[in-house]
Amino acid sequence: MSQRFRTAAGGRIDRARPLGFSFDGRGMEGFAGDTLASALLANGVHLVGRSFKYHRPRGILAAGSEEPNALVEIDRGAGRRTPNLRATQVELHDGLVARSQNRWPSLAFDAGAVSDRLAPLLPTGFYYKTFLWPPRAWARLYEPLIRRAAGLGRAPDTADPDRYVQCYAHCDVLVIGAGPAGLAAARAAAGSGARVIVCDEGAEFGGSLLAEERARIGGVPAAEWLRDTLARLEAAPETVLLARTTAFGYYAQNMVGLIERVTDHLAAPDPALPRERLWQVRAREVIVAAGSIERPLVFPGNDRPGIMLAGAVQSYVVRYGVRPGRRAVVAAEGDSAYRAALALHAAGVEVAMVADLRDAAEGALPQMARDAGIPVRSGATIVGTAGRLRVRSVTIGFSGGRERVAADLLCMGGGWTPSLHLYSQARGRPRHDPTIGFVPRTPVPGLTCVGACRGVFGLAEMLADGAQAGAAAAMRAGFAASGESWAVEDAPSCECAPPRAPGPGSGRAFVDFQNDVTAKDLRLATREGFRSIEHVKRYTTTGMATDQGKTSNVNALGIVAQAVAAPVEAVGLTTFRPPYTPVSFGALAGVARGALFDPVRTTAIHGWAAAQGALFEDVGAWKRARCFPRAGEDMHVAVARECRTVRETVGLFDASTLGKIEVVGRDAAVFLERMYVNALANLAPGRCRYAVLLGESGFVRDDGIVGRLSADRFHVTTGTGNAALVLGLMEDYSQTEWPELQVWLTSVTEQWAVIAVQGPRAREAIAPLVEDVDLSRQALPHMSVRSCQVCGVAARLFAVSFTGEIGFEINVGADHGLAVWEQVWERVQGLGGAVYGTEAMHVLRAEKGYVIVGQETDGTVTIDDLGLGWAIGRKKQDFVGKRSLSRPDLAAAGRRQLVGLALDDASRLPEEGMQVTAAAQDRTAIGHVTSAYGSGTVGRAVVMALVADGRARMGEIVFVQMTAGAMAARVCDPVLVDPEGARLHG
Amino acid sequence: MLLIPCPFCGPRPEIEFVYGGEAHIARPADPSALDDAAWAAFLHTRSNPRGRHAERWRHLHGCARFFNVVRDTVTDRFAEHEAGG
Amino acid sequence: MTYSFLRLAAEALRGQTGWTPAWRDPEPKAEYDALVVGGGGHGLATAYYLAREHGITNVAVLEKGWIGSGNAGRNTTIIRSNYLLPGNEAFYEHSMKLWEGLEQDLNYNAMVSQRGVLNLVNSDAARDAAARRGNAMRLHGVDAELLDADGVRAMVPYLDFDNARFPIKGGLLQRRGGTARHDAVVWGFARAADRRGVDIVQNCEVTGIRVSNGRVMGVETTRGFIGAGKVGLAVAGNSSRLAGMAGMRLPIESHVLQAFVSEAIKPLIDCVITFGAGHFYISQSDKGGLVFGGDIDGYNSYAQRGGLPLVEDVMEAFMALLPLAGRLRVLRSWGGIMDMSMDGSPIIDRSPIEGLYLNTGWCYGGFKATPASGWCFAWTMAKDEAHPLNAAMRLDRFASGALIDEKGAGPYPNKH
């Protein structure tokens, strides 16, 4: 039974290469060059899907991306199951497995079709009018039922194993669409030497030429002209040809998004190849040759399998060598449908009648049909059709009465709608032409529409239009170009049919096939006051299916215009939005998946820490060692040990992720004085200061250490996650507010590895490694900096502490970081010290009451809230954020201030983010916990909190709202270790 | 992706830039001289026009300079260059 | 006409011939007691509550195009009240309570679906922030559950928990959060307001605001001058322009926010999910489409069109969350114009001009607020003073410094 509906010969399929495939488990055969749709038709299969709302049987309507019905699932196995693909675009390959969707138990018998019987109860928008009672029943009862019924295909259930890549490209002329107009344009542009990219969504270039049987171009058959043109384009050195590539979106300034389907058409693709490639093309000139889409006719029963677009039928017969039926009726509203009739006739399909809806059918094509002996009847109307899973007969009305014609194929030629999608996305505004419909009106800089998509039909006209536009575009891009011209013969012009609204017939006449929107639904919507086309669309869902109304929008518009008695142009088109056809998430995400989703930044010491079995945490984009558990230790135990070691002996810490900015120039000190709240101008070379940076709105943005290396050179640190923000802020002020200052900022975050050595024996630990610097507390007091040699390499040595112990931060070149670290580690180990991670660092600094911007602050916290007001340079006239500090609310009483909390029960540990109330039962918070850690040193939880008027509440009892109930806590000073700083300066 | 005219590097893709908001909002020489309303206006009030907008961009991943341009906020088209910060 | 199943049945028998317009299409009168400019969700809700709560029915809603043509019809339909700051929390919880009775109140199925809103956390810092938020919500009697990774896994097993870059460490769940059908909210409020006598005037663009010695007199429109002693502006995407007509400048910048819907697929995602490691949120509509969005494009725009870089950011977050989505396809994308206030929180307040009221600055967050925004704005217009619920949403907070910076408290990594 295989391929009973193939023509004897002809078509562009390769009859020497049969391919096996299956549909719903049934094995069939097609040929190389087939689409799934053409192969199914060749096997006599029309029923391919069920509609969304009524589950009505549906067949293949079209031959391209406008197809609303033939949506299938393609299963390549192993996570490669793709739903909602159009059978008209799926290229056949050997072993292709396809399934129909949205039906149960089977395509031929679908239980969901009961909704078709209930249709009278389900008018458009019915769901807005019911399911109201009982309250809450919607989400619990009705909605789950509706959700189960809705939806089309199934999502894959495992991760997509395929690769997707992206690339940027630039060209002088981008030609979108490789039909006659596009190819003529590309030929002209490429001939000029311009950089040209030509893309077409089809597997083969040629567009309508691929289904052209008799026309001759420049004295040769169209097919030969096509071969010659492609050969020329392939030979052009600066020209790129992209088949299977859809231009899905137009973005600002001639940036066009293309999707290239690389492997879906291959039976066994090379694993190195991506499944799809996203192109982002920036083109000097864009030529849109997107063609046009044929309109279905709107009449009762117009949705049965076997009812197809005339142009599609012609394409299946001529291009694919398929006979889509045995006995056909052609319903024509314009001459072009006659081409289908002639093609069918030539292929041996009986054409029972061409029912021309016009009063007269005079053109060349009707005459050719008559000459071929095809019965042509004008003044016809299609009254209805019969047939359940396939059309059986067509009832045609004439002035004389009606006639029932047996047919298993009905071709609809409702005229052609120019494809305005990209033009409209580019903000072109169309006008309405009474004979063609909507066509481009306003010019778009750098974009030209050619051929059918601007209403130019007829082969000769399209070629001339394209050639002229291609040459013009190349010339605008700066190349010498000239358009060729070709004599065209045997391409009978076909009078174009203006879009017409159908008369109100009885029965359901479908407009949007996929969403089951009928002419009656549209009229009902207008009666209910939805008169704007956008309202009608949203209320009836017409044009909102996966085809986005490519075949239905213009018909819907006509019906609405008629119903509200307004001219079509007044009702207007709905907005065209990207993508033109659906684009896979994979392609849009590209390689940014898994580890490449976001860069992971690591320090020079990372590998060493990993080898030591460190646990890591994400801080911004950095991986930081959180703690270094020893055998048998959990994190809790390890952190306690690390803290104890730092307090008692010495600890080693990788602080390399700190942001670092080198501030250089005559006015460096003046600049920093203006940026930070502190007095820094008077900072002596060799000294450091803890400095706080505000935003102009007065809230704390960052803090860090400002070290003065020399009169005109500073080394400034920032928080790990704040480095870019702080540098950007500083650049903004230096470039735009104070350009008169002679100061230059350089990020040196990555230049220096920072090795922190902290603890009572820190000095002893590093002493032997540091050359020519007296480390004594007199010579190098806390908050000092020296340039020197450590372990024989250039270093910046800071005497600073974030633990409350004696501390040093050794900055050495990052490439030296590991070597120096290993030598310091030897010393630290020798003294019984330990390496510690960020968790211990947090505990140690909290015990000392040091804040972390981003932990204690949240963008609404002032420097006074943190109790850091002392840092503000008293005599300073101005600094960034100063003015805001005097705003009423920032100076008001009742602000949340940083305090410590001592829980009654020393064994309890609150969570960060817990709320604090004045009384156990209060429902309004007076504050919240910002930091909380267990602390062996203090012997209870170290808790920092922001509490309203906190500093005035010292000693008061407040309540931390723990998950298990309120817990009493005494407000205390956040500094719990060495308040007088004896250890620090020891 | 916008194509932004950098005065030093020429037209360059948007992802090399960071947006700097409305242009010509200079920090007052002496903020302490402003009352709260005037200071708030400097901090927060913007003209936010529908159409021509004088704005700042920084070519962060290029020459790293701040500059001003005029862009139409409806069409995204850039007009002439402006000098200074 | 009251909607009900019986009405549907009756119409089924008479061939759907009995349905009447959901709202009238009146000519604007010369004078109203109050005008609401902007026929979006907020404007229509304001008119509805003016009539229902305050008996002010001589009201017109003026819409320059078709109602719901702005952000009301362009959002991702999420409703939630998982807010942290005192100035916000009570307001959004009030909104949630209004959502819960809305459909019976309006006799219109807005498909309010409390399917749960789950904010994923991908770092310890994010978990701390979520904990603070959840604790604040619970303290104020708002439902919030902190889930660990296993708790999340039990809810949404198909997510990529072991994402190479940002493993899922837990989540903050508000079960009462969910979605509503955005168009239905607009149409429901419109129909209900109309039934209480409010005139909904479409294709009527305001071209000027007439002010005389510090008092608003009415508005100039493309359909002539319309007088009123009270005029409320609820015109997201046009706030600066409209305020400018009255000589005001606002702490507002307008930005484009893109949103997306996929092809319809069988039920996959049953709740609303937000991704901590990137600005990304997703839910699945009843029709089967995955509805999702991300961050603003980041520069002033009235273009209602975004760029590809942002699209890619969104899709990358999508793939990081749902690796099985690679072969699913985005069907449609669109852009809405967000009026971004400088602290990320809205303004519902009187203006310096007597009788002129402002409802603006909703940033991305307007849809969920629709009922409470209308309710509070109606109160503010009717009584010429803020209700306690919107007392903090003042215009002068930008001068006083009493900002409502919810974002400052959002997921925020350790910074040292």
Next chain:
Amino acid sequence: MDDRVRGALDGVAPIEAAGVTVSVTPRFDRAVLRGDAAAFGVGLPDQVGSVAERDAGAVLCLGPDEWLALAIPGGAVLRVAGAGAAVDVGHRQTALDITGRLAAALLNAGCPLDLHVTAFPPGSCTRTVCGKAEIVLWRRAAERFHVEVARSYAAYLWAFLAENARGLR
């Protein structure tokens, strides 16, 4: 080489794919020069985006008052007389050498610039992006690019290029 020196990509094998090879360059000195060109001992190119090659090394003009000096002995460049600043960034970055017919195509997998030889000819340089990493790009020849990337982004960029080198068009 000094065994105390460890680069970010030490020991990785070159990426060898059809039409393109990516390798890590040997270590060399780097300095950022800011300010007035006259303030520096070495002559500096004055066109933003241009490169002046100096025997073994080169000076890249990245901005109106910014240069990146590559492989020029520290002493020479770090000497400043006048309105300028020199900062040693020898350890801050890692350098890759990308060569081959498809070198530009590989970079365009993540770099949005027009790298056609007529648009970005040999001797051009600029700071730009590749994927999610900032890079400095210097075209040394039609089919050879020198890429500078921040140390902590080197591993990411390497993986990004390796992934995109597969099945490159």
